[in-house]
Amino acid sequence: MxxxxxxxxxxxxxxxxxxxxxxxxxxxxxxxxxxxxxxxxxxxxxxxxxxxxxxxxxxxxxxxxxxxxxxxxxxxxxxxxxxxxxxxxxxxxxxxxxxxxxxxxxxTDLRTALAGTIAARLIAPSPIKSLGIVGAGTQAKLHAIWVSRHLGIEHVQIWARNIERAQQLAQDLGESPFSVTVQTDLSSLSRACDLIVTTTPSQKPLITRDMIRPGLRIVAIGADSPGKTEVAKDVMAAADLILTDSTQQCLAYGECAALAPSVQTGTSSIIEIGEVLLGQRVIDLQEHSIAIVDLTGLGxxxxxxxxxxxxxxxxxx
Amino acid sequence: MxxxxxxxxxxxxxxxxxxxxxxxxxxxxxxxxxxxxxxxxxxxxxxxxxxxxxxxxxxxxxxxxxxxxxxxxxxxxxxxxxxxxxxxxxxxxxxxxxxxxxxxxxxTDLRTALAGTIAARLIAPSPIKSLGIVGAGTQAKLHAIWVSRHLGIEHVQIWARNIERAQQLAQDLGESPFSVTVQTDLSSLSRACDLIVTTTPSQKPLITRDMIRPGLRIVAIGADSPGKTEVAKDVMAAADLILTDSTQQCLAYGECAALAPSVQTGTSSIIEIGEVLLGQRVIDLQEHSIAIVDLTGLGxxxxxxxxxxxxxxxxxx
CATH class of the missing domain: 3.30.1780.10 (ornithine cyclodeaminase, domain 1)
Structure with missing residues (x-):
């Protein structure tokens, strides 16, 4: 063998x-x-x-x-x-x-970052100036690299619960073709970035109600098992569009699990990425639309x- | 690695x-x-x-x-x-x-045969003359060898649904320290043997109601997933003692699954082998007692x- x-x-x-x-x-x-x-x-x-x-x-x-x-x-x-x-x-x-x-x-690291990149392409505004990365681990780094490369992004902002780890990541990304800054305040990052990727194993929401604004675009990859969440329920409920890797899995233990059953059952605004890529469903985002991608990881x-x-x-x- | x-x-x-x-x-x-x-x-x-x-x-x-x-x-x-x-x-x-x-x-083959041998020791009569093997695959062969060795058995009888495979197994066991005969009729084997080990993936019972007799002793190792069974429900219900590797697993998909819920809940006569080996439960078999071991395999x-x-x-x- x-x-x-x-x-x-x-x-x-x-x-x-x-x-x-x-x-x-x-x-x-x-x-x-x-x-x-x-x-x-x-x-x-x-x-x-x-x-x-x-x-x-x-x-x-x-x-x-x-x-x-x-x-x-x-x-x-x-x-x-x-x-x-x-x-x-x-x-x-x-x-x-x-x-x-x-x-x-x-x-696993690579397939997770590529899934996030594919998802980001589907909801990113165009043109896009600044990418926000929440977290400072392996997936934070990989998403900064892959999403920037595939969407032609020139500026990346990083926020992490541990500011020193965010600074370390910014330093590690020093040789990249994009500029990197560390944000000490998540609200500022949320306002300044056209697209946010959240990559932490947080067990309480980081993207909170006060950050809701027209045109908010989030790719949330951290919540992949029961108990984890990065995006507040109110933010999920405010989305015009939710994309998932597996709607069944996301409703069970992704960010979608926080949605009220009534929202879950009227799932016309929850679409699987596969359905979009296959052309079975069309997404039509306006400049002010709020869109969130919920990724839980697929076998x-x-x-x-x-x-x-x-x-x-x-x-x- | x-x-x-x-x-x-x-x-x-x-x-x-x-x-x-x-x-x-x-x-x-x-x-x-x-x-x-x-x-x-x-x-x-x-x-x-x-x-x-x-x-x-x-x-x-x-x-x-x-x-x-x-x-x-x-x-x-x-x-x-x-x-x-x-x-x-x-x-x-x-x-x-x-x-x-x-x-x-x-x-897996070895641990399965050893588990059957441990189980056989707990229910075999003493002295024991003849071991009956039902089936002609790997586990039939391994049980013939291991059970005979550990219980000092001198005669083994084999029956299989495919008589040619039974004859082939008897030939393969030709060099063993015990004598081997092939039975063409399962009822005859059941009457003639002090202990029977059933080792097939059968989906319908082989040991049937008409084979019930005082002193019947069976180790059933074939039923290890839903849909498989070697011992008829009536035979299970007639047992004075049922031993299991895991009572929970056997009730879910072993031979015990066929027992009526009323029998399942009054499980004083269903005992785990571990409980006996630990001395937590004592088994007291008389010469005429019917005892069956149900093995489903444990991680x-x-x-x-x-x-x-x-x-x-x-x-x-």
Whole structure:
């Protein structure tokens, strides 16, 4: 059985093909072409950590994929990364193992950033001047890079709950083709930016009612399991349009979960990204429209990026 | 990341320690010392196959284990085994990967046979002359070997739905220290044997009402998911004692699922093997008592056998 390392995997993934693969996975999901196993969770107390398993098969694919990933919060004390992940690919005709993708979570990081970038393109105003990034972790950095590149953005503003981490991220992004400033106040960032991407594991809303204004555009990627939220219920309710990766999953544990059942059931303004990409639904945003994207992460995205990695690795042999 | 092959793994497992490890896993399960993730299932139509994921952590263990296993029924047409499996072990303090146990399902086969052997010891009459094996697959063979060895049985009778496969198994067991005969009639086997182990994936009962007799003792290991059954409802209801690996799991999809809710709720005669091994419950079988063991397979057993394999592999380095 072959084990591929993170470096080999990342070299084998063509990022322009990757964005197309993630677009296709949104479409396949919305078309019902994806079979997903129940998500399994294990939780650890001492030291504290959590671990989950996702599995998915996209119908036409010769592979199906299992992703095993976790966060153990005290790892940095021992010089280890807190997050970690590995994928395993199987032959969808025989069930036999194909390979281990020992990517240390890098494929998940990439597919998450690409999903956010695809989403951002759908709701960003044009022209767009300034991108606001909420958070200072891996996804904050990746979204600053990918969204700026794909939307031609020249200015990025960063706010994080820990100002020092925001300053560190700004420094890390110093060589980028866009300018970076750190905002000490989230309201100011919200007013100044045409598009905001929220990337934190916050358990209480950061984008609050007082930040509602015409033309507010948010891509919220942090809330991916019960208990997490970055966007206040009032802000969600004020949206003219809500886009999701999976409406079912977002209503269960994304930002949409905060919406009143009455709003949830009259879901004409909640649309899946796959439906838009397929041309089944058209979005028509005015300059003053408020639009929010709720992303919870799909097993289909793991399967799609893993398949692309395997193809790339085979081609390099 | 280290990948261990089936041969290395099997050489590293000390089978006398393995039986103790499986006994402990029954006890840990019944004590509530095991954390198990939801079981995920994927099903494939063309070619037909099914695949499942189990995950478990036994509290005191430094490892947790994910098992990925499947059956693809047309594989023999391509010269491949229909069943296949792989385990992955993770550090329970950091979540980081420890190794891949590429055992091709051999550890699952072993732990299943050992669990059946432990169960057989608890209900077998003494002295015991003849063991009946229902089925002709891997578990039929392993149970013939392990149960005979541990109970000192000198005669084994085999019956299978496909008589040719039963004859083939008898031939394969030709070198064993016990004699083997093939029965063409299951009723005759049932009358002639002191203990019967049923090992098939049957979806309709094989041990039927007409086979009920004083002193009937059955270990049923085939029914491990919804829709499978080897022992008729009437036979289950006639039992003086029912032992389970997990009463909850057996009531959900083992042989116990066929029992009427009234029998299920008055479960004084349904006891977990772990409770018996711990001395929390005492079983007192008379010569005429009917006793049935219902085994559905536990993630804790996968975790226990994987831990033993890892210890053995480390010691050999």
């Amino acid at each position: 072959q084990v591929h390392s993170k470096d080999c995997i990342l070299r084998a993934v063509d990022t322009s093909l990757a964005i197309k693969a993630i677009e296709s996975s949104f479409c396949d999901y919305s078309l019902g072409n994806v079979q997903s196993g129940a998500v399994a969770h294990l939780r650890f107390q001492e030291p504290p950590g959590d671990f989950h398993l996702k599995s998915a098969h996209i119908c036409r694919s010769p592979y199906f994929v299992v992703k095993m990933a976790g966060n153990f919060y005290r790892n940095p004390e021992y010089g280890l990364t807190s997050s970690n992940g590995v994928m395993m690919a199987f032959n969808a005709h025989t069930g036999h193992t194909i390979c281990v993708l020992a990517d240390d979570g890098a494929l 289909a995205q793991d399967a799609a990026i893993a398949e692309l990695a395997i193809q790339g690795l085979s081609a390099r042999r | 280290q990948v261990h092959s089936k041969d290395c793994i099997l050489r590293a497992v000390d089978t006398s320690l393995a039986i103790k490890a499986i006994e402990s896993s029954f006890c840990d399960y019944s004590l509530g010392n095991v954390q198990s993730g939801a079981v995920a299932h994927l099903r494939f139509q063309e070619p037909p196959g099914d695949f499942h994921l189990k995950s478990a952590h036994i509290c005191r263990s430094p490892y947790f284990v994910v098992k990925m296993a499947g059956n693809f029924y047309r594989n023999p047409e391509y010269g491949l085994t229909s069943s296949n499996g792989v385990m992955m072990a993770f550090n329970a303090h950091t979540g980081h990967t420890i190794c891949v146990l590429a055992d091709d399902g051999a550890l 804790a057993q996968d975790a226990a056998i994987a831990e033993l394999a890892i210890q053995g592999l480390s010691a050999r380095r």
